[in-house]
Amino acid sequence: AQRVTQPEKLLSVFKGAPVELKCNYSYSGSPELFWYVQYSRQRLQLLLRHISRESIKGFTADLNKGETSFHLKKPFAQEEDSAMYYCALSRGANNLFFGTGTRLTVIP
Amino acid sequence: SAVISQKPSRDICQRGTSLTIQCQVDSQVTMMFWYRQQPGQSLTLIATANQGSEATYESGFVIDKFPISRPNLTFSTLTVSNMSPEDSSIYLCSVEAGGWSGELFFGEGSRLTVL
Numbered sequence: 001a002q003r004v005t006q007p008e009k010l011l012s013v014f015k016g017a018p019v020e021l022k023c024n025y026s027y028s029g030s031p032e033l034f035w036y037v038q039y040s041r042q043r044l045q046l047l048l049r050h051i052s053r054e055s056i057k058g059f060t061a062d063l064n065k066g067e068t069s070f071h072l073k074k075p076f077a078q079e080e081d082s083a084m085y086y087c088a089l090s091r092g093a094n095n096l097f098f099g100t101g102t103r104l105t106v107i108p
Numbered sequence: 109s110a111v112i113s114q115k116p117s118r119d120i121c122q123r124g125t126s127l128t129i130q131c132q133v134d135s136q137v138t139m140m141f142w143y144r145q146q147p148g149q150s151l152t153l154i155a156t157a158n159q160g161s162e163a164t165y166e167s168g169f170v171i172d173k174f175p176i177s178r179p180n181l182t183f184s185t186l187t188v189s190n191m192s193p194e195d196s197s198i199y200l201c202s203v204e205a206g207g208w209s210g211e212l213f214f215g216e217g218s219r220l221t222v223l
Contacts, residue, residue, distance in 0.1 A: 034210050044151075044200070044214040051210075086150065090210045095141075100150040 002027045004089050004099035012105045013077050021072040021102045023061075023087030032090035033070040035061055036098070039083045047072075047085070057081070077106045110135050110203050112215035120221045126189045129218045131201030136181035141212065142174070143200040151200065157184045191222045 003026040013019045025031055035047040048056045050063040050070060061072045070087060087099040111134040121127050131140065142154040154174055155163040163176040177185045188195050198217040205211035 032210055043216055046205075046211045049210055088210075095153065095156065096210065096212060097153070098151040 002089055002091060002097050004087050004097055006085075006087055006099040006102050008102045009100070010103050010105070012107055014107045015079055016076050019074050019077040019081070019104065019106075021085050021087075021104065023070045023072065023099060025068050025070060025087070025089050027089055027091075029091075031063070031065075033061075033063055034088045034090065034096070035059070035070075035072050036086040036088055037083050038086070039080075044086070077104075079106050079108055082106045109205070110137065110213045112201055112203060112213055114199075114201050114215035114218050116218055117216060118219040118221075120223060121191050122223055123192055125191055126187055127191065127220060128185050128187045129199050129201070131184045131186070131215055133182045133203055137203040138181070139204050140178065140184045141202045141204075142176065142184075142186045143202060143214075145198040145200065145217070147196070154186070154199075188220065191220070193222045196220060196222045 005024045007022055033050045036044050037047040038044045048054055048061060059072055059074045061070050063070050082105050084101050084103050086101045088096040090096055113132045115130045119127060140157045143151040144154050145151045153166050154169045155165045155176055157163045157176050157178040159178045159181050173189050175187045198219050200217045201215040202212040
């Protein structure tokens with residue numbers, strides 16, 4: 001069975017500090033992982049996907065199959081990064097399984 | 109990107125009643141997804157709705173409780189039947205971005221409170 005674990009419900013960092021949002025997964029197949037973000041009063045939207053190996057808004061995430069992790073990182077947090085972040089695992093055909101989310105607060 | 113409109117955005121309902129949530133997309137899409145987000149919980153997929161066929165329900169969700177319609181490629185409805193307080197949730201409609209990319213576009217959600 002698949003599982004996506006985000007151990008931190010809440011995370012606060014100061015502006016300019018590095019931030020890391022943790023995500024661990026359990027999946028018997030070949031995983032495809034994503035980070036979704038929901039800013040205040042906005043819709044849930046895709047932030048990045050592991051297969052693209054891209055940096056979006058300064059965020060990166062590397063899939064570590066050995067540790068079954070897909071942590072989201074940014075070297076210098078900005079106030080506008082405050083949001084709810086969800087790690088998600090694809091079960092194929094756009095069938096996504098979401099973690100419980102981490103609320104990031106960047107303190108000015 | 110797709111623009112998704114959901115109605116109602118919120119409602120307060122009485123126990124035992126049913127409510128239908130509408131989802132309208134501004135472009136034709138093959139698959140539409142209905143998610144539920146209970147208070148303090150993550151998003152859970154209820155079912156996948158394809159036009160012209162019955163919806164496919166995830167484990168723990170049944171058609172009698174959550175009947176879904178998909179009359180065309182831009183519209184779907186989800187009904188929450190015989191509601192109880194445990195059905196108080198945000199219900200989200202989503203559509204695929206195109207192809208199998210893992211990107212979904214989401215509606216703003218319908219927040220239901222059952223008294």
